Amino acid sequence: MTAHTVSGTAEYLALVRRRRLYGAILVALFFVLFASGFTVAEDRNAGGFLDGLHRIFDFPKEIFSEAFTNWQNLPRLFVAAIPSLIETLNIAAIATLFGGIFGMALAFLSTRGLALWPRLTSVFRRIMDTMRAVPEIVIALVLIFLLGVGPVPAMIAIAFHTAGALGKLFSEAAENVDLKPVEGLASVGGNWFQRIWFGVMPQVAPNWSSYALLRFEINIRASAILGFVGAGGLGYDLKTALQWGQGKYDQVVAIFAILFLTIMIVDHLSDRARQRLVKGGVLA
Amino acid sequence: MTTATENFDTVGLKQSIEGTFRFRKWRSIAVPFAILGYLIYVFFAFDVAGLASRARPENAAVLLGDFWSYKTHVTRDNRSGEVVASVEGERKGTYPSGEAPEWVAMGETTSISLYGDASVQYLPDNMAVINVPDFGEITTQVNGRAVVLTLPDGKDIPEWMSVSRNRVSIDQGKWRFSMTPARTEVFRYQAGWELFFFTLDSPFYGKSFGELIALAIWEPRVTAEHSNIVAMIDGFWNNKMWRHGDVFWAMGETVLMAFIGTMGAGMIAFPLAFFAASNFAPAVWLRLTCRRLFDFLRGVDGLIWTVILSRAFGPGPMTGSLAILLTDTGTFGKTFSEALENIDNKQVEGIQSTGANMIQRMRFGVIPQVLPLILSQLLYYFESNTRSATVIGALVGGGIGLLLTQAIITQKDWEEVCYYMILVVLTVMIMDTISGWIRKKFIKG
Numbered sequence: 001m002t003a004h005t006v007s008g009t010a011e012y013l014a015l016v017r018r019r020r021l022y023g024a025i026l027v028a029l030f031f032v033l034f035a036s037g038f039t040v041a042e043d044r045n046a047g048g049f050l051d052g053l054h055r056i057f058d059f060p061k062e063i064f065s066e067a068f069t070n071w072q073n074l075p076r077l078f079v080a081a082i083p084s085l086i087e088t089l090n091i092a093a094i095a096t097l098f099g100g101i102f103g104m105a106l107a108f109l110s111t112r113g114l115a116l117w118p119r120l121t122s123v124f125r126r127i128m129d130t131m132r133a134v135p136e137i138v139i140a141l142v143l144i145f146l147l148g149v150g151p152v153p154a155m156i157a158i159a160f161h162t163a164g165a166l167g168k169l170f171s172e173a174a175e176n177v178d179l180k181p182v183e184g185l186a187s188v189g190g191n192w193f194q195r196i197w198f199g200v201m202p203q204v205a206p207n208w209s210s211y212a213l214l215r216f217e218i219n220i221r222a223s224a225i226l227g228f229v230g231a232g233g234l235g236y237d238l239k240t241a242l243q244w245g246q247g248k249y250d251q252v253v254a255i256f257a258i259l260f261l262t263i264m265i266v267d268h269l270s271d272r273a274r275q276r277l278v279k280g281g282v283l284a
Numbered sequence: 285m286t287t288a289t290e291n292f293d294t295v296g297l298k299q300s301i302e303g304t305f306r307f308r309k310w311r312s313i314a315v316p317f318a319i320l321g322y323l324i325y326v327f328f329a330f331d332v333a334g335l336a337s338r339a340r341p342e343n344a345a346v347l348l349g350d351f352w353s354y355k356t357h358v359t360r361d362n363r364s365g366e367v368v369a370s371v372e373g374e375r376k377g378t379y380p381s382g383e384a385p386e387w388v389a390m391g392e393t394t395s396i397s398l399y400g401d402a403s404v405q406y407l408p409d410n411m412a413v414i415n416v417p418d419f420g421e422i423t424t425q426v427n428g429r430a431v432v433l434t435l436p437d438g439k440d441i442p443e444w445m446s447v448s449r450n451r452v453s454i455d456q457g458k459w460r461f462s463m464t465p466a467r468t469e470v471f472r473y474q475a476g477w478e479l480f481f482f483t484l485d486s487p488f489y490g491k492s493f494g495e496l497i498a499l500a501i502w503e504p505r506v507t508a509e510h511s512n513i514v515a516m517i518d519g520f521w522n523n524k525m526w527r528h529g530d531v532f533w534a535m536g537e538t539v540l541m542a543f544i545g546t547m548g549a550g551m552i553a554f555p556l557a558f559f560a561a562s563n564f565a566p567a568v569w570l571r572l573t574c575r576r577l578f579d580f581l582r583g584v585d586g587l588i589w590t591v592i593l594s595r596a597f598g599p600g601p602m603t604g605s606l607a608i609l610l611t612d613t614g615t616f617g618k619t620f621s622e623a624l625e626n627i628d629n630k631q632v633e634g635i636q637s638t639g640a641n642m643i644q645r646m647r648f649g650v651i652p653q654v655l656p657l658i659l660s661q662l663l664y665y666f667e668s669n670t671r672s673a674t675v676i677g678a679l680v681g682g683g684i685g686l687l688l689t690q691a692i693i694t695q696k697d698w699e700e701v702c703y704y705m706i707l708v709v710l711t712v713m714i715m716d717t718i719s720g721w722i723r724k725k726f727i728k729g
Contacts, residue, residue, distance in 0.1 A: 034547055037540050041605055044537065044682070046598025059595035087329070094326050097319070133712035135674040137685070138705055141692040145347070148338035151330045225587045225675060229689075235587065242591065256588055264583045 066246070067253035077254035081237065085258055088233035091155050091226075092219035098155075099162025099219075100212045106163060107170030108196060114174060114182070116192055124167075131164025140226050154231030158222050162215055173207040174200060206277045213270040213277075220266060224259060234259055350698035354478045358388055358396055360468040362410045362426055367394050371478050376524040379484055387472070396470050398459045404470050412468050414454060414461055424452050424463045431463050477699055479525045486519040526703070531687065535707055537601045538683035539715075541676070542669035545608025550662045553578075553613045557620035564624060574617065581614030586672070590679050599681035607676055608669055619661060620654070627653045656727045663719040670712055684708060 042049050067074065109115055110124035136157045143153030182199035190198070227235020234255055241251040327333075357373040360366070369384040371377030382390060389395045394406040405413045410426035420436030431452050441447055445454050453462035460471040482489045487506040488496060499506065500513045507515050521529040556574055558564045565571035589607040597603045632649035640648065677685025684704055691700040 030547075034544065037544055038548075038602075038605075041537070041540055041544055041600070041602040045600030045602035047596070047600075049597070049602060052593075052597035055596040056592070059592055090326055090329060093322075094330075129713055129716065130709055133671065133709040133716075134705060135671050135685070135688075135708060137675045137678050138688055138692070138701070138708075141689065142347070142701070145692065145695060146340060146343050147335060148340070150335070150338065152332065152335055155330070221585050221587070224585060225679070228587060228679060238587070238591075256584075259585055259588065260583050263585060264579070267579075267583065 062246075063249040063252050066249040070250045073250050074254055077251050078258060081234065081251075081254055081258050084227075084232075084234045084237045084255075085262060087151055088223045088227060088235070089220065089262070091151050091158065091223040091231070091233060092216060095155050095158035095162055095223070096212060096216045096219050099159040099215070100166055100208075102159070102163035103166030103170050104208070106167035107174055108200075110167065111171040111174045113179060114177075114196065114200060125171075128164045128167045131160055132168065133164075134161070136161050136222055136226060137229060140231055141229060144230055149230050149232070151232045154223055154226040154233070157226065157231075158219050161222075162219060166211060166215055169211045170204070170208055173204050173211070177203045210274040210277045213274055217263075217266055217270055220263060346696075347698050349473065350696070351702045352699075353473050353475050354699065355471045355473045356385060356478075358384065358394070358470045358472070360394070360406050362465060362467055365408075365410075367406060371484075371525070374525070377479055377484065396472070398456075398470075398472060402456065402459065404461055406468060410468070412461075412463060416454075416456070422454075424468075426463065426465050429465050431465065477526075477703070479523070481523070482516075482519050483524050488516055488519055526700070531684070531704065531707065534684045534687050535711060538673045538677055538685065538708075539670055539711065541601050541605040541608065541673040541683060542666055544602075544605035545673070546612060546662060546666040546669050548605070548609040549612035549616050549665075550658070552609070553616035553620055554658065556613075556617055557624055560617060560621040561624035563627075563629075574621075578614045578617035578621075581610055582618070583614075584610075586611045586676065587679070590676055594680050601677070601680075601682035604673060604676045604680045604682050607680070608673065612665060612669070615665075616661065620658060623654045623657050624650070660723050660727050663723060667712065667715045667719050670715060671708070674708055 038049075106124055106128055109117070110121045110128065112118070112121055115121050115124075139157035139160055140153050143156055144150075147153050177200055181203070182195050185195045185199045223231075223233060224235045224238075227233035227237075228239050230236060238252065238255045238259075241248040241255065354372060356369060356371055358367065358369045359373075361368075367384075367390060368381070369379045369388055379385070384390055387397050392408065396404045396406075398404065401415070401417045403415045405415075407413060412424050414422040414424070416422065419442065420439060422436070423434040425432050425434075430449050433447055433452050435441065444456060445452070451462065451464050454460060458473050462469050479489075488499070491499065496516065500516060503512065506512055510518065523529075556577075559566070559570050560574035560578065562571065565574075586607055589610045590604070593603045593606050593610075597606065627650060631653065632645050635645050635649040673683060674685040674688070677683035678689045679685075684707065688701060688704050688708075691697045691704065
């Protein structure tokens with residue numbers, strides 16, 4: 001009996017040692033990979049890491065010092081940036097709205113147990129994967145080629161991606177619904193649409209709205225970036241101001257500030273709204 | 285039980301329920317109207333009506349055609365009389381002198397057979413005869429600095445033809461012809477991506493799949509210095525038209541940017557998260573400082589970081605990865621510290637009761653609880669950052685993002701855009717699958 005326990009302990013300790021060894025090897029491998037990857041990236045970069053490190057603050061210093069000397073311009077520039085901000089927000093909002101609607105449709109088509117055509121669920125899943133994988137900038141640039149410069153290409157590009165991303169999250173939430181209400185509705189002769197609308201929607205609405213809000217936050221950032229490639233809004237103004245260079249740095253600071261503030265405010269508001277949605281469970 | 289029922293304010297309850305119902309009814313009408321109103325406003329704000337005038341549908345035709353097809357140019361220099369065939373009209377895709385695809389017969393007169401029974405013949409004296417079925421024979425000839433056109437008897441200039449004093453061009457969709465005093469040219473469109481595997485100067489060009497396998501495995505060497513399979517890989521990798529080697533490098537660079545950005549952010553955020561978690565922070569001011577730092581890093585958008593960092597480090601993949609690193613440090617700091625705040629303290633107390641010191645408590649009590657969550661977060665962000673790295677790469681000039689924007693800006697290499705997009709989508713999907721597998725196998729146990 002005692003001998004058995006002793007050998008068991010020895011075995012256990014050996015197992016622990018082996019696991020630790022594997023863990024250590026993995027961690028070492030990771031660090032080697034990271035360090036060599038970083039070296040490769042640095043080699044292919046125009047400037048080195050250590051050379052650039054002390055220059056990180058040069059550019060912010062330059063723009064802020066100019067903005068500081070021209071501080072009386074800032075309120076005017078702030079107001080002047082508001083129409084662009086509204087455009088950026090509009091792009092994000094409409095893209096979230098359309099993306100959310102298409103995401104809902106995709107989610108219902110790809111959730112097991114709820115799908116209209118159960119055999120095609122995996123097809124719709126693959127479609128959503130592809131939609132998520134295509135970078136927004138590619139769709140935006142192609143659409144700018146087709147539709148001309150403006151907010152609509154950016155909106156479509158972001159909505160396309162949003163539909164794929166929200167579709168996945170929506171369908172994960174819908175997989176966990178209680179199927180009893182759906183069965184109840186089926187037993188009284190409800191058709192597919194009625195079963196979804198009255199049986200599933202009330203259950204998933206809080207979670208889905210919370211995901212859509214989170215996506216809205218992400219889309220504001222995306223729409224600012226797409227503006228940089230010519231889709232209008234704050235990003236476009238930022239690009240033109242940066243290309244102008246010295247003399248317009250006060251405008252750059254105004255745009256930085258307004259973008260930063262907007263993201264912070266939306267972040268905060270949607271954080272609170274989501275807490276209420278998920279914890280309270282009511283869509284009020 | 286009875287007292288509870290008596291004390292219960294039924295009237296108040298009824299009123300409040302009715303109030304809720306009224307509110308819900310009102311809301312179910314107001315929300316769709318609000319959305320509709322917003323849509324109408326955006327319709328005008330985005331000038332959707334004006335979109336029709338700005339849209340260029342002819343570009344769509346070019347783009348869609350280019351996605352899945354290529355064109356071969358057969359060009360005669362009208363001064364020297366030399367005829368050259370080339371893929372997409374590029375120097376890298378030019379057939380060796382005197383050679384051409386099998387539908388072109390070179391010689392004193394060059395005859396080009398096109399779709400249907402259509403054909404074009406380049407005759408001496410800068411003359412060309414174009415045979416269009418259901419229309420007849422069209423003759424064009426350069427005369428000094430003008431192009432003279434002869435149509436079949438009794439026919440007018442059709443709508444697929446455009447004629448001016450020094451230019452005649454025919455657009456038949458699948459093929460085109462044009463003649464100017466300087467050159468005579470035929471474009472023939474075909475499905476597929478020509479020269480995708482091997483360029484014209486490669487000994488493997490034009491071989492079928494079966495022939496290639498035979499060559500690779502048992503047939504004698506084609507080139508003296510390498511075995512066939514090495515030569516094939518070399519030919520593919522250094523393909524001058526498609527530059528597969530460069531493209532794969534660029535794709536790797538994008539993944540590398542995502543890797544360094546995500547993992548670096550994780551390594552920085554993990555220790556800082558302890559200072560920002562309320563149950564571990566040594567001092568309140570430190571906790572608040574860390575929190576504000578995370579908020580700041582997250583709030584300053586990736587776009588702004590990209591602009592600032594490319595001033596300091598110049599364009600390239602490292603700049604992109606640092607931009608990802610900074611934003612994600614903010615995100616990870618927040619989620620990691622929340623994970624640390626939600627741990628179960630019983631395990632830590634149990635370890636403390638055995639006399640473990642601070643570091644041992646962390647190592648055996650805290651880290652095992654948060655590690656699965658942290659690892660799956662890292663994997664998830666690595667995967668989603670691969671896509672962001674494409675976008676950031678376009679801004680900082682690194683990776684596949686740069687190639688994509690370059691190909692889009694030329695507005696003619698759409699087949700390359702398609703190729704890069706397929707590559708990005710495949711990479712993201714493969715990473716999705718691998719990380720899903722790792723999560724299932726190792727992290728959730």
